[in-house]
Amino acid sequence: MAKSIKAVIFDWAGITVDSGCFAPVQGLAEASQGVGITIGHDRAWQPMDLASLDHVRNTVARLREQGIKIGVTSDDKAAVMERLLPRARAWGFSPDFLISSDQVSQGRPSPCIIWEKLMHFGIQNPREAVEVGNTTAAIIEGKNAGCWTVGVLMGFTEPGLTRAEVAALSGSEFQESRAAIRARFYRAGADYIIDDMDELVGVVADINRKLRQSAVHKLLTPGPLTTRHAVKQAMLTDHCTWDDEYKAITRSVLDDLTGLAANDDYATVLLPGSGTYAVEAMINCLTSWDEKILFLVNGAYGRRMLTIAANAGKQYEQLAFDATRPVDPEALERKLSEDPGIGTVVFVHCETTTGVINPLEELTRLAKAHGKKVLVDAMSSFAAYEIDMPGLDIDALASSANKCIEGLPGLAFVIAKRTLLEECRGRSLSHSLDLHDQYRGLYAGGGKFRFTSPTNILLALRQALDEYEKEGGLAARRQRYRENQQIIVWGLEELGIRPIVAAPHRSYIITTFALGDLDFAELYAALKAGGFIIYPGKLTALPTFRLGHIGDVYPDDMQALVDLLTEYLRMRRNRAETP
Numbered sequence: 001m002a003k004s005i006k007a008v009i010f011d012w013a014g015i016t017v018d019s020g021c022f023a024p025v026q027g028l029a030e031a032s033q034g035v036g037i038t039i040g041h042d043r044a045w046q047p048m049d050l051a052s053l054d055h056v057r058n059t060v061a062r063l064r065e066q067g068i069k070i071g072v073t074s075d076d077k078a079a080v081m082e083r084l085l086p087r088a089r090a091w092g093f094s095p096d097f098l099i100s101s102d103q104v105s106q107g108r109p110s111p112c113i114i115w116e117k118l119m120h121f122g123i124q125n126p127r128e129a130v131e132v133g134n135t136t137a138a139i140i141e142g143k144n145a146g147c148w149t150v151g152v153l154m155g156f157t158e159p160g161l162t163r164a165e166v167a168a169l170s171g172s173e174f175q176e177s178r179a180a181i182r183a184r185f186y187r188a189g190a191d192y193i194i195d196d197m198d199e200l201v202g203v204v205a206d207i208n209r210k211l212r213q214s215a216v217h218k219l220l221t222p223g224p225l226t227t228r229h230a231v232k233q234a235m236l237t238d239h240c241t242w243d244d245e246y247k248a249i250t251r252s253v254l255d256d257l258t259g260l261a262a263n264d265d266y267a268t269v270l271l272p273g274s275g276t277y278a279v280e281a282m283i284n285c286l287t288s289w290d291e292k293i294l295f296l297v298n299g300a301y302g303r304r305m306l307t308i309a310a311n312a313g314k315q316y317e318q319l320a321f322d323a324t325r326p327v328d329p330e331a332l333e334r335k336l337s338e339d340p341g342i343g344t345v346v347f348v349h350c351e352t353t354t355g356v357i358n359p360l361e362e363l364t365r366l367a368k369a370h371g372k373k374v375l376v377d378a379m380s381s382f383a384a385y386e387i388d389m390p391g392l393d394i395d396a397l398a399s400s401a402n403k404c405i406e407g408l409p410g411l412a413f414v415i416a417k418r419t420l421l422e423e424c425r426g427r428s429l430s431h432s433l434d435l436h437d438q439y440r441g442l443y444a445g446g447g448k449f450r451f452t453s454p455t456n457i458l459l460a461l462r463q464a465l466d467e468y469e470k471e472g473g474l475a476a477r478r479q480r481y482r483e484n485q486q487i488i489v490w491g492l493e494e495l496g497i498r499p500i501v502a503a504p505h506r507s508y509i510i511t512t513f514a515l516g517d518l519d520f521a522e523l524y525a526a527l528k529a530g531g532f533i534i535y536p537g538k539l540t541a542l543p544t545f546r547l548g549h550i551g552d553v554y555p556d557d558m559q560a561l562v563d564l565l566t567e568y569l570r571m572r573r574n575r576a577e578t579p
């Protein structure tokens, strides 16, 4: 995995010679003539002052201190370079490896020369190398090689000007000329554009920060999650919302999502936004104004639905339960027998607040036996728990792309009976969260979002569904999450850290642990330093923390976390014992 920059590759011609820093220029010309070559008297360059010259030398020295190899590419023939190198060394610039373009089969923009150097340095990942150049050809070559690219403006002007012409430029002409070069570098796709070589050390530090971030952190959270590379990669295509190809992709996503829990009597309505947007749309559109809703609440997500209903002016009641225990079907049965006025029962399947799994089948059967409509917040259980919507006659559920489907945040969805989606026309108090309207657009409109669709996120969702299929669907995912959880729960138990939910009621999505005398902020920082992001608890009564088991994380990762935690606790004990 990429962790830091290991090589910086310079352009001999541009940076080290033409700009005049390899003084004296005259000597260079002489050396060239010695082998029958004329070095660019007509090349555009701005002589560098001694301070800039020192910048190059200092920059190279500071990169070397970090163990970074210095490679150089030259457009001059190997024979010329042989004569130039001793002079460069005498001046204080000695690359670790130098290749002339006549030493490889293909010149720029082929990445041949760069790869040759990477092989020489034993670098396998081109993202651990930076190409530094002052021409678009160098930047394109670097991009083709898969390296980071840095365009250097330095004292340069547009090529094609003679030295005398450059000297004759006015201040503003010089600036304009540099702006034109900047624009060309940008268009060529440079990752960084710097004015002067002494900015390069800062650029390398910034790249290293990005590499560390991308390589290390595993999120042990209930979403957004650690996602697969292919899922993020899928975002790299820009699509237009009404393009036929894009609409076909959208339709395939709708079909696949529906297929995960239902049949053709149901439809999936995608909505831009986080999961709550879908829960809100479901509650608002799929219950009527004169219908009483009963919420079964055993956590923060259940309570959030009460707020949604209150804001919409719905008639509702709640049955509240202890957050560490599942919703009690007997209490539901009693309530439904006592109060025939209830029209709809709503509950959360996996209460992510604690990780408690509620008895979906039992609650649904009871509500259905009383003839009620059933709406489920299946946000964190969908795609990891079996949900047979037609079999249980569930009316609708809400979930999102960034939980067990392991897609990216930004898209939520409601799967509902088509009859309900048809009949809720005109009921929504909100235009943007109108399920009926959005349903019409997506189905009658052949896959068209009414408003701007989060195209890249949808492509990532398409890829996430492909990854899901590839892994082996629900069975494989359930198995992996269970193993993840087992390693964590057993490992932490050894350390005296215990789950607060009893085993039979625990989901394999996320587990809540008692924090005991640990300090969350300190624990968080220690685990983050080791590459893991953990989640704070959400209970008011008891200090807790949570560990998610979902996302692109595996039993090996879980073991690494347990080892890290073991080490942290050992250090903490030692600290406490030293007076």
Ligand SMILES: *Cc1c(COP(=O)(O)O)cnc(C)c1O
Binding pocket: 222, 223, 274, 275, 276, 277, 279, 301, 348, 350, 351, 352, 377, 378, 379, 380, 400
């Ligand atoms: C994640 C989640 C939600 C949605 O939360 P957002 O922050 O809007 O994504 C709703 N219910 C449950 C049970 C969840 O786990």
